[in-house]
Amino acid sequence: MSKNIVADLTAWVRTAAGLSMTIAVIVAIAATIHTGPYLLVNTIVTGGMLALVATGLTLMLGVLNIPMFAHGEYFMIGSLTAYYIFTPISEFILEHPDSWLVTFGPFIAILGALIGGAIAGAISEKLVFGPLRRRSTDNWVMNSFLLTVGLSVLLVNLHQLIFGADFKGIVGYWQGMPISIAGAYISLDRALAFIISAVIVALFYLFMTYTRTGMAIRAVSQDITGAEIVGIDIEKIVLLTISLACALAAVSGGSLLFMIPSYPSVGLEPLYMAWFVVILSGLGNILGAVVGAFMVALLKVITVEYVGAGWDFVVPSALIMLILIFKPSGIFGSDVRGVLDK
Amino acid sequence: MEPTTNDLNMNLFDRVLDRLCLTPIGLAGLILLLILPFIPPFNQEYMLRWLIYCGFVAAMSVGFDLTAGYINIVNFGYMAVAGTGGYTSALLVINAGLSPWIAMLAGGVSSAILGLIIGMISLRLRGIFAACLSWFFGLAVMGLAIKMVWLTRGPLGLRTPRLFETESNFPFYFLIIILVYLTYLVCKWVVRSKMGLAFQAIAQNMEAARTSGIDPVFYRVFNFTMSCAIAGVLGGFYAHFYGILTPDMMHTSKTVEILAVAYIGGRGSLWGGAVVAFPFIFLMEIVRSTLSHLPGLNLVIYALVLILVMIYYPGGFSYFYDTHIRQPKNRALRYFLNGREAKV
Amino acid sequence: MIVLETNNLTKKFGGLTAVNAVSMTINQGDIVGLIGPNGAGKTTFINAISGLNPPTSGTVTMFGKETSGLTPEKMCRLGLSRTFQIPSPFPKMTAIESVMTATIFGNPPGKITDPVAHSREMLEFVEFPMKETVVAEQLNTVQLKRLDLARALASNPKLLFMDELASGLSEGELKDIMRIIDKISKKGISILMIEHIMQLIMAVCNRLLCIQFGTKIAEGPTQEVANDPKVTKAYLGE
Numbered sequence: 001m002s003k004n005i006v007a008d009l010t011a012w013v014r015t016a017a018g019l020s021m022t023i024a025v026i027v028a029i030a031a032t033i034h035t036g037p038y039l040l041v042n043t044i045v046t047g048g049m050l051a052l053v054a055t056g057l058t059l060m061l062g063v064l065n066i067p068m069f070a071h072g073e074y075f076m077i078g079s080l081t082a083y084y085i086f087t088p089i090s091e092f093i094l095e096h097p098d099s100w101l102v103t104f105g106p107f108i109a110i111l112g113a114l115i116g117g118a119i120a121g122a123i124s125e126k127l128v129f130g131p132l133r134r135r136s137t138d139n140w141v142m143n144s145f146l147l148t149v150g151l152s153v154l155l156v157n158l159h160q161l162i163f164g165a166d167f168k169g170i171v172g173y174w175q176g177m178p179i180s181i182a183g184a185y186i187s188l189d190r191a192l193a194f195i196i197s198a199v200i201v202a203l204f205y206l207f208m209t210y211t212r213t214g215m216a217i218r219a220v221s222q223d224i225t226g227a228e229i230v231g232i233d234i235e236k237i238v239l240l241t242i243s244l245a246c247a248l249a250a251v252s253g254g255s256l257l258f259m260i261p262s263y264p265s266v267g268l269e270p271l272y273m274a275w276f277v278v279i280l281s282g283l284g285n286i287l288g289a290v291v292g293a294f295m296v297a298l299l300k301v302i303t304v305e306y307v308g309a310g311w312d313f314v315v316p317s318a319l320i321m322l323i324l325i326f327k328p329s330g331i332f333g334s335d336v337r338g339v340l341d342k
Numbered sequence: 343m344e345p346t347t348n349d350l351n352m353n354l355f356d357r358v359l360d361r362l363c364l365t366p367i368g369l370a371g372l373i374l375l376l377i378l379p380f381i382p383p384f385n386q387e388y389m390l391r392w393l394i395y396c397g398f399v400a401a402m403s404v405g406f407d408l409t410a411g412y413i414n415i416v417n418f419g420y421m422a423v424a425g426t427g428g429y430t431s432a433l434l435v436i437n438a439g440l441s442p443w444i445a446m447l448a449g450g451v452s453s454a455i456l457g458l459i460i461g462m463i464s465l466r467l468r469g470i471f472a473a474c475l476s477w478f479f480g481l482a483v484m485g486l487a488i489k490m491v492w493l494t495r496g497p498l499g500l501r502t503p504r505l506f507e508t509e510s511n512f513p514f515y516f517l518i519i520i521l522v523y524l525t526y527l528v529c530k531w532v533v534r535s536k537m538g539l540a541f542q543a544i545a546q547n548m549e550a551a552r553t554s555g556i557d558p559v560f561y562r563v564f565n566f567t568m569s570c571a572i573a574g575v576l577g578g579f580y581a582h583f584y585g586i587l588t589p590d591m592m593h594t595s596k597t598v599e600i601l602a603v604a605y606i607g608g609r610g611s612l613w614g615g616a617v618v619a620f621p622f623i624f625l626m627e628i629v630r631s632t633l634s635h636l637p638g639l640n641l642v643i644y645a646l647v648l649i650l651v652m653i654y655y656p657g658g659f660s661y662f663y664d665t666h667i668r669q670p671k672n673r674a675l676r677y678f679l680n681g682r683e684a685k686v
Numbered sequence: 687m688i689v690l691e692t693n694n695l696t697k698k699f700g701g702l703t704a705v706n707a708v709s710m711t712i713n714q715g716d717i718v719g720l721i722g723p724n725g726a727g728k729t730t731f732i733n734a735i736s737g738l739n740p741p742t743s744g745t746v747t748m749f750g751k752e753t754s755g756l757t758p759e760k761m762c763r764l765g766l767s768r769t770f771q772i773p774s775p776f777p778k779m780t781a782i783e784s785v786m787t788a789t790i791f792g793n794p795p796g797k798i799t800d801p802v803a804h805s806r807e808m809l810e811f812v813e814f815p816m817k818e819t820v821v822a823e824q825l826n827t828v829q830l831k832r833l834d835l836a837r838a839l840a841s842n843p844k845l846l847f848m849d850e851l852a853s854g855l856s857e858g859e860l861k862d863i864m865r866i867i868d869k870i871s872k873k874g875i876s877i878l879m880i881e882h883i884m885q886l887i888m889a890v891c892n893r894l895l896c897i898q899f900g901t902k903i904a905e906g907p908t909q910e911v912a913n914d915p916k917v918t919k920a921y922l923g924e
């Protein structure tokens with residue numbers, strides 16, 4: 001009995017997924033012991049944020065076959081919305097320090113970011129993806145990719161044009177003493193940012209697994225004609241999926257506003273990190289994306305810690321390239337198949 | 343594949359034109375570009391500077407289209423590849439005292455090697471993931487250029503000697519026009535040869551291509567290497583024209599600029615991007631400099647054009663030209679637009 | 687003379703064994719029909735031989751040389767050619783260009799002096815009903831199948847695989863196909879054809895191979911296999 005579990009465990013560790021996760025855990029523990037727990041905290045906060053962006057990206061890619069290049073821009077929209085909602089709130093708080101907004105104001109801002117992202121996603125579907133889909137689905141992946149490239153440039157520069165290129169940041173969401181866990185001090189903002197992302201990812205997972213709509217989305221991702229035959233309204237599902245994906249990115253931007261101010265091209269980093277995650281974990285795989293997000297976050301944090309700031313462009317890229325070379329289907333297996341694949 | 347030109351009834355002019363891959367209108371356009379800097383207002387130095395940038399984008403978009411249009415892979419790190427060439431060239435001039443002209447070619451070689459590597463390792467990936475791989479490559483190369491301060495001076499940039507020791511932009515303008523044309527000519531020769539057929543075959547149907555005896559590895563890697571070599575030489579030009587080289591030139595947004603022009607021009611045509619680049623980039627520069635209180639407006643227009651083209655006219659300008667303009671009733675006009683039509 | 691021989695050829699997709707230890711031979715001049723219900727693994731079998739989807743185990747011997755796991759382009763140079771169940775020459779090319787591609791790359795360099803003429807000849811040979819300058823994406827399935835056949839023949843194969851060439855044809859077109867298959871065979875090309883249409887199989891094939899669930903259930907002269915109770919059962923169910 002227990003022998004069986006051990007055997008299963010060793011077998012799992014020897015798969016690509018198991019191996020990389022084991023290594024990640026070991027590296028995380030070793031680095032934490034070596035430099036201190038803040039490293040782990042950073043990893044977890046960044047990972048939580050990244051999980052939100054990356055699940056949105058996998059959703060777009062897995063369900064709609066859109067390789068989203070503009071996903072970072074919805075992160076930006078989220079942080080921008082949160083900024084403009086929270087700035088008046090924080091002024092109000094300054095004058096009324098006992099108001100209920102002290103506690104709930106930040107939630108309003110983050111919720112606003114979520115809604116803003118969803119609306120932006122819906123508008124993009126109506127104005128950009130929908131028209132393309134109705135015109136032609138020839139060479140869809142490449143065309144929609146180029147479309148998102150255009151969309152990305154558009155949104156970045158609209159931001160610059162309308163709101164200016166300066167950093168729009170806040171001092172913090174929640175005042176108060178940092179929480180201390182096992183000797184590590186975690187600011188309230190960080191802790192709550194992580195909790196928010198954990199809750200949303202969990203809700204999202206439950207939604208995709210257990211609700212009718214979530215199942216419909218998965219059905220569409222597997223077989224669009226089949227889904228149509230059983231009476232799923234494709235247009236509606238597509239609209240919903242895009243708003244959902246964009247809302248996920250936006251809420252991530254909103255809840256991290258205290259760390260990352262909003263500026264036109266703020267989305268580039270979350271975007272390529274999310275792409276790392278997607279390639280690492282494979283497509284349409286929500287759990288994989290979550291695990292991958294923490295692995296990429298760890299990689300980034302460790303690189304910044306041990307190699308130096310700025311190298312986080314180089315080291316993760318190099319590692320992802322190695323993965324692409326040796327295991328093009330991603331660590332958790334999927335179909336990033338290539339021209340010469342068996 | 344272009345019509346083969348073994349026609350005996352073609353006169354010498356037509357035959358030469360055909361060898362040079364030009365139609366009469368193409369020749370006229372080239373001549374126009376060559377006399378443009380003598381026509382006011384284009385003879386002003388700042389306008390020439392813009393035109394040189396147009397030429398750079400034009401040539402880059404031709405090289406980009408060789409990969410994007412013929413084997414259907416978007417090289418999303420294309421400017422980073424060009425930057426590699428630029429940095430190689432600049433460093434060779436600064437540290438080894440090489441002439442910028444030779445260094446430019448060396449830049450081409452270094453980019454070709456980079457292209458060879460990217461081409462080899464992206465072989466196993468489907469279109470979009472190959473694009474991602476080249477993108478990550480580009481990010482990594484840019485990161486290196488930023489971080490290897492001891493070599494590249496990082497974001498401060500390298501001061502590079504210019505190709506011509508003059509303040510004037512004239513010689514640079516003619517050089518870039520020649521480079522645009524040469525890039526086009528070399529690419530066109532390649533795609534006109536049986537290689538072009540192989541490129542199209544593997545892009546359109548890999549299985550049928552392979553069972554027809556085409557080795558996709560060779561052709562894909564060759565294509566990638568060639569297109570990157572072109573970018574490298576052009577990157578060298580860029581470095582030795584502006585006189586300053588910063589990692590910024592490798593940024594993804596710069597690649598997007600090339601990509602937009604190539605696609606608005608029409609994928610798979612080679613000439614489309616080159617033709618569109620001049621008016622389009624020029625207009626964008628005018629917008630940028632006259633409406634400088636509205637920063638980003640030029641890029642908004644840019645993006646809108648790209649989006650509209652991708653949705654409503656994915657064939658781009660060259661498709662429009664081929665379907666609506668190319669075949670007029672008038673015979674003289676038709677000759678002007680197409681040249682002597684060789685009989686197959 | 688044996689043209690092709692497979693020995694315990696097996697192809698697995700993960701847990702699914704699509705082709706299970708199939709051994710068979712094709713002799714010079716044979717027209718072998720490969721039959722079996724849908725999903726039996728017929729296409730997978732020829733993919734495994736032609737290198738598009740290399741076998742998991744087992745060997746392939748073609749013209750006396752072991753060729754298991756060679757790439758499709760190598761197999762093509764060795765004289766194997768094939769058409770596809772879903773015919774798909776190059777969608778954006780004209781008919782003549784599609785054929786020319788195979789003419790140029792499927793033959794040893796220098797063998798064909800005039801590729802255009804050779805390609806034209808191939809189109810005529812398969813009685814391609816349209817103009818040679820028509821773009822492939824504008825063709826219907828029947829026309830595409832002809833074009834695909836011309837493309838496959840352009841590399842001058844000695845062995846030809848055809849995957850459901852005749853499905854969806856009218857009575858008249860069936861006659862044309864029979865005549866064309868006959869012409870191909872007369873050129874000295876051995877044929878392995880996956881087919882469902884019994885009328886065609888009985889008319890042109892001299893031998894049959896029947897597989898079901900990836901396993902060979904019968905092989906032999908046409909009449910014999912066609913009357914084999916196991917084969918009838920495979921088609922008609924229990």
Ligand SMILES: Nc1ncnc2c1ncn2[C@@H]1O[C@H](COP(=O)(O)OP(=O)(O)O)[C@@H](O)[C@H]1O
Binds near residue numbers: 723727
């Ligand atoms: N690339 C593949 N991956 C997984 N399973 C496949 C693949 N190709 C075919 N199969 C499976 O192999 C079996 C045989 O398919 P196929 O050879 O196409 O049948 P046939 O041509 O006899 O109709 C089917 O069950 C099919 O689902």
Ligand SMILES: [Mg+2]
Binds near residue numbers: 728
């Ligand atoms: Mg089949």
